[in-house]
Amino acid sequence: MESILLPGFALAAVTFFVWCRLPFERLGQMKRARIHPQAVATSAQMAARLQDTRAADNLRNLFELPVLFYFALLAAAQTGQGGGLLLGLAWAFVALRALHSLIHCGYNRVQHRFVVYVLGAACLWALLAALALRLLRLA
DSSP: OOOTTHHHHHHHHHHHHHHHHHHHHHHHHHHHHTOOGGGGOSHHHHHHHOSOOHHHHHHHHTTSHHHHHHHHHHHHHHHTOOSHHHHHHHHHHHHHHHHHHHHHHTTOOHHHHHHHHHHHHHHHHHHHHHHHHHHHHHO
């Protein structure tokens, strides 16, 4: 049986790739526009000076809903509830988050990104609900 923790490692890999993209995007802009690093010391300064913040915005997104995802995976693993439906929902969430990151860091069409976000969120809420119901039955 596949471990319920593997989708967590896959999502961590997505986060890693976005994190790796961030300095190339940011430093490239700063070099081209001759922006001193101190001029973008805060997020407000950064938003005012940098035009392309897709990777930074997406990296922040990867620490919002995914926090609940990691919690669900750990709870499922700890309680032995990691198979079947939960595993399918976990992989669906990872796939949708990866697609969301590709759209966000790529062509960034808000309508497309939003649909993928909502589908991913639905998978996450279904995962949490299914896990909670299983755990309530065990209690």
